[in-house]
Structure formats: structure tokens, C-alpha cells
Amino acid sequence: MTRDDLFNINAGIVKGLCEAIAKHCPKALVNMISNPVNSTVPIAAEIFKKAGTYDPKRLFGVTTLDVVRAKTFYAGKAMVPVAEVNVPVVGGHAGITILPLFSQATPKANLSDEELTALTKRTQDGGTEVVEAKAGKGSATLSMAYAGAIFADACLKGLNGVPDVIECSFVQSTVTELPFFASKVRLGKNGVEEVLGLGPLSDYEKEGLEKLKPELLSSIEKGIKFATQ
Ligand SMILES: NC(=O)c1ccc[n+]([C@@H]2O[C@H](COP(=O)([O-])OP(=O)(O)OC[C@H]3O[C@@H](n4cnc5c(N)ncnc54)[C@H](O)[C@@H]3O)[C@@H](O)[C@H]2O)c1
Numbered sequence: 569m570t571r572d573d574l575f576n577i578n579a580g581i582v583k584g585l586c587e588a589i590a591k592h593c594p595k596a597l598v599n600m601i602s603n604p605v606n607s608t609v610p611i612a613a614e615i616f617k618k619a620g621t622y623d624p625k626r627l628f629g630v631t632t633l634d635v636v637r638a639k640t641f642y643a644g645k646a647m648v649p650v651a652e653v654n655v656p657v658v659g660g661h662a663g664i665t666i667l668p669l670f671s672q673a674t675p676k677a678n679l680s681d682e683e684l685t686a687l688t689k690r691t692q693d694g695g696t697e698v699v700e701a702k703a704g705k706g707s708a709t710l711s712m713a714y715a716g717a718i719f720a721d722a723c724l725k726g727l728n729g730v731p732d733v734i735e736c737s738f739v740q741s742t743v744t745e746l747p748f749f750a751s752k753v754r755l756g757k758n759g760v761e762e763v764l765g766l767g768p769l770s771d772y773e774k775e776g777l778e779k780l781k782p783e784l785l786s787s788i789e790k791g792i793k794f795a796t797q
């Protein structure tokens with residue numbers, strides 16, 4: 569089962585939950601974990617628009633697990649402590665739409681193109697690897713809980729006025745021509761304070777970016793169509 573196979577079940581669940589959020593806690597910061605995130609975030613946006621409560625600063629697709637995976641795999645290859653590693657992951661949360669920017673990874677490591685390609689693929693396939701290993705018994709749970717806690721904590725820090733809280737998230741965006749896109753986001757008292765740009769990309773990452781756009785757009789449009797029909 570892929571994240572897109574989950575659409576038929578989860579689209580309706582997300583719709584119902586978002587209608588309830590709009591009614592009972594319209595000012596909540598919504599951290600959307602349910603898959604396919606590339607579609608469920610646009611669904612949520614449309615449901616909130618219908619209810620007159622949409623605030624793009626308060627709706628987040630949780631892509632932190634992609635960052636956790638990219639950091640972990642990079643640390644292993646670069647032989648550096650994972651706690652010191654930073655890797656932005658942009659795009660979306662499924663297959664090739666997950667684009668780790670290892671050219672911006674810190675600390676710097678001298679990895680070959682082959683190693684970087686393998687790390688990218690491992691990050692993109694990390695969720696599928698777990699889903700297949702669990703053979704119908706669910707998806708990543710502990711690592712998702714960890715990633716969800718990191719992101720929720722970052723949102724709370726932002727709300728509490730802690731400065732310079734930055735995490736990657738799938739949000740309404742003008743970073744590319746796509747209406748939603750994951751990139752680094754500065755979090756603050758209103759949720760999203762600033763959607764940060766991509767920074768300099770390697771040729772391999774530029775190629776990955778162009779490849780992911782049609783797939784990501786089609787998932788976004790699928791979500792919008794479901795919520796507006
Ligand atoms: N964003 C990410 O990085 C990420 C990572 C892991 C899992 N996920 C997604 O998180 C979701 C949950 O995954 P899981 O492996 O924990 O699944 P799971 O099947 O173990 O758990 C789903 C839970 O949702 C409950 N549920 C079903 N219908 C509901 C409804 N209408 N209202 C409220 N609750 C309902 C079920 O009873 C069950 O407890 C999936 O969509 C999965 O793809 C996302």
C-alpha cells in the first residue's frame with residue numbers, strides 16, 4: 569500500500585476532522601500527519617476555506633520524519649554524530665516528492681555522487697521500507713511519534729515567542745509555482761512567520777526538483793478536487 573492508496577480512506581476522515589476543527593478550535597495550529605500528506609493538507613485548506621476559518625499560517629503538513637531519516641542516513645555515511653547533523657528536506661512527503669538537500673547538509677562531508685544518490689533514494693523510500701516490513705500492520709510508529717513530537721514542540725516554542733525556530737514543513741507556499749510545498753519555515757506566535765527559500769541547489773537537486781513538481785501538483789490537485797466537488 570502506498571501513501572496514495574490511503575487517499576480513499578483518509579480523505580474522508582481528514583475532511584470530517586477538519587470540519588470539526590473549523591467548528592470547535594478554528595484558531596488551532598493544525599499539524600497534519602495523515603497520509604497522503606501531499607493531498608490531505610490541500611483538503612484541509614479547502615475545508616477551512618469553506619468554513620471561513622482558513623489561515624495558511626496555521627496549517628502544516630508534518631514532514632519532520634523525512635528530515636529525521638535524512639539526518640540519520642547522512643550521519644551514518646558521513647560518520648558524524650547524528651545530533652550535530654542538519655539536512656533540509658523539501659518538496660512533499662511521498663517518493664520522489666521527498667527531496668533531501670544534502671548539498672546543504674552540515675557538518676560537511678566529502679561524499680561521492682553515488683553515495684548522495686543512494687542517500688536520497690533511501691530517504692525517499694524510508695517510509696515504504698517500514699510499511700512493507702510491517703506487511704499490513706501499519707506504518708512507522710515510534711519514529712513518527714518522535715518526529716511528531718519534534719514538530720509539535722517547535723510549534724509550541726514559536727507560539728511562546730522563542731526566536732529562530734525553524735523546521736521543514738509542507739505549507740502554502742510561493743517558493744515554487746506549486747501552491748503547497750515543503751521547505752524550511754520560521755515558526756512564531758502566529759504559526760508560520762516566514763516560509764524560507766530553497767537556497768543554492770546542486771545540479772542533482774535541481775533535477776530532482778523539476779521531476780517532483782508534476783507528481784506533487786497532481787496529488788495537490790487530487791486533494792483540492794476531493795474537497796471542492
Ligand atoms: N507524516 C508522516 O511522516 C507519517 C508517518 C507515519 C504514519 N503516517 C500516517 O499516519 C496515519 C496513521 O498511521 P498508523 O500506522 O498509526 O495507522 P494505524 O492504522 O496504526 O492507526 C490509525 C488509527 O486511526 C484510528 N481511526 C480510524 N478512523 C478514524 C476516524 N474516523 N477518526 C479518528 N480516528 C480514526 C484507528 O482506530 C487507528 O487507531 C496514516 O495515515 C499514516 O500513513 C504519516
Ligand SMILES: O=C(O)C[C@H](O)C(=O)O
Binds near residue numbers: 571603633
Ligand atoms: O510511508 C508511509 O506510508 C508512512 C509514513 O508516511 C512514513 O513516512 O513512514
